[in-house]
Amino acid sequence: MLQCREDVLALTKQLVNIESIVNTDGEKIIAKSLFTLISSFPYFAAHPSHVRMEQTRNDTNERYNVLAFVKGTKGKSNRTIILMGHMDTVGIDDFNQLKDFACSPDELMEALKSEDLPRSARDHLQSGEWLFGRGILDMKSGVASNLYLLKYYSQHPDKLDGNIVFLAECDEEDGSNGVLSALKMFQSWKEEHGFDYVGAINADFVSPRYEGDTNRYIYKGTVGKLLPSFFITGAETHVGSCFEGLDPNFIAAELTKQIDYNPELCNEANGETTVPPVSLKQTDLKPSYTVQTALAAYVYYNFFIHSWTPKDVLIKLKEQASIAFDHALASFDERYRKYCERSGEPYRNIPWRSRVYTFEAMEQTLIKENGNAYVNHMASFKQILMQDPELDTRMFAARVVEEAWKWMADKSPAIILFYSSLYSPRIELTGKTDKEQALIHALEQAVEQVQPEYPHPIVTRNFFPYISDMSFVALSDDEEGIRAVSDNNPGWGTKHFVEYSDIRNLNVPVINIGPYGVDAHKKLERMEMAYSLDIVPNITNLVIQGLLQG
Structure with missing residues (x-):
């Protein structure tokens, strides 16, 4: 000794x-x-x-x-x-x-x-x-x-x-x-x-x-540690006519209820199990007080993995987000019906359905529909964001998704799933x-x-x-797993970049x-x-x- x-x-x-x-x-x-x-x-x-x-x-x-x-x-x-x-x-x-x-x-x-x-x-x-x-x-x-x-x-x-x-x-x-x-x-x-x-x-x-x-x-x-993030859009309305719109915070709350502490999202490998995900941020994106409901909300969660790949996590969380969206709409509809019964106002079928996209899928759709106009606009937008040193990688990613969403033809409520920070x-x-x-x-x-x-x-x-x-x-993930990180991080190549090839070379x-x-x-x-x-x-x-x- x-x-x-x-x-x-x-x-x-x-x-x-x-x-x-x-x-x-x-x-x-x-x-x-x-x-x-x-x-x-x-x-x-x-x-x-x-x-x-x-x-x-x-x-x-x-x-x-x-x-x-x-x-x-x-x-x-x-x-x-x-x-x-x-x-x-x-x-x-x-x-x-x-x-x-x-x-x-x-x-x-x-x-x-x-x-x-x-x-x-x-x-x-x-x-x-x-x-x-x-x-x-x-x-x-x-x-x-x-x-x-x-x-x-x-x-x-x-x-x-x-x-x-x-x-x-x-x-x-x-x-x-x-x-x-x-x-x-x-x-x-x-x-x-x-x-x-x-x-x-x-x-x-x-x-x-x-x-x-x-x-x-x-x-x-x-x-391993990921930061899966969700940009959630609603349907804006005046608070005095709240059932005419859909509050994205309502969907966000249901999403957090579905994901936080959920043992189904614990990853067991070699006889050991990760702790479940937990939220690290939940906010809407309104810059100041108004009597309008928010246009969008933003949430992200800590997510530990032992054997799952980043692609596996996207698949599992897209499913969880769909469940949460369905629950939110069902709860909204139930409360709306009860309100109509009490108030005497006529009930109308709600016009929304669950929509969940990964950032990669949304971006592919926007490129297909808009071509270089979209690509060039987003490149310029990211460079403008890069001039703000106070904007961290997580909020940078949210702002990119928010800007990309403006190009979507169908702007009815949706959830966009992406990664907004470093994958460990x-x-x-x-x-x-x-x-x-x-x-x-x-x-x-x-x-x-x-x-x-x-x-x-x-x-x-x-x-x-x-x-x-x-x-x-060292890396246990294959190239497909790593691509799931790079293709679904809106800040990749500008605000955030990791040369995973350097890790693989050392290994x-x-x-x-x-x-x-x-x-x-x-x-x-x-x-x-x-x-x-x-x-x-x-x-x-x-x-x-x-x-x-x-």
Whole structure:
């Protein structure tokens, strides 16, 4: 066992002390600090080309990744392992009056002693075995573990029969521009140095899966994440004549009722099941108050997948949207009939029917009907939208669909289904390739060797359950699945673009061995030191050794 606790603890605090909130200058500051630190190690002073600070590509923010590698001298193998983790954090506004201490663990913990804390947090604070602070769990202690191993092997390249590549990426908490840009450097180093990437180890945090869960988890592969979105049109009317129109918010409410928490939309694979979708935004698109009902509404949902493709999700959600539309119309009709009975007004059959389109289908129809006039207009419209830096990818997509809808000949109520944000691909690690088998075997051996040194069970599962940059080092989807993303994202090629071919070119099996703690992204974010500072670096190191012996 490596005696690494104090070194990893010092590195963790050093990283946490640098406020590096995503989409702020803090991302630049921490990258420059980390680059300077790594460059000061004797190995990198002697090999300065082995450490790089690389600006992200096609990014609206100036920020950087830090990459480094150590070439082993124990043998002549080109087998190479990637150690990866992100430097950015979420914000600190939730710390309120303790905001000044959020990135200073020792001061924060002293201040927390006078706070009214939940019992578990109070026990952890008093135990001396937990460390509090923004980013300490998600995931600077994980980066510190990888950094320790980089330094260790830079001092002992003779113990390395192969190579290790270190990546500290920015922008994991928002758009994953960091890891997507790093793919270019991985490819460049592969061509220049002959690296044969055999595995990647991410160091993102792990937490209990339920109250009372004492397991510490290691994950093979990761959940995929989509943001299916719905543009919903109604039939506008004055609120004094409400039954003469159809409120799109009424349809949106029925859609959310149909999709939110729906177990039919949980994806089971390899004995594990995703949580169901849940709404992340529901709004109409009226710019201001009027006594007219809205013309359109906009909703989008988080959607996790294990084995389904983005195309599968579109098919399933189109069906769910049709069900919701039918329910909305049936409910409208029932209420309209009852109103007519009470008011004495004559009942008339409602004129609408359920209509659900994917964006791809709608656009194909509009191109067929309008040709270059539509294509050129939409291209110009997107360029105008691009001039608004405040418009995020999700609202950008909604505005594109809203503009395209104006070209539809039949403007009766409808639902348009599309994707409006980054697709974080699912990764299934099943042993289907030699590299996957080798990584799984190395992990199993490492856990078996370390378990006696730690009192809680270390358990391996198949899918990391949170969004992470693991998604961007391998692809389980085929080309058809990826096309479903690009063809149904209205901002594709302008506001949003991912070179999934770069991911497919790397296509390295990935696991997650990360620090253990609770309350990530919350004021009381904290990590258990014994597992995070002792066990994580040692399991990671044993996996490195096991893989490079293969």
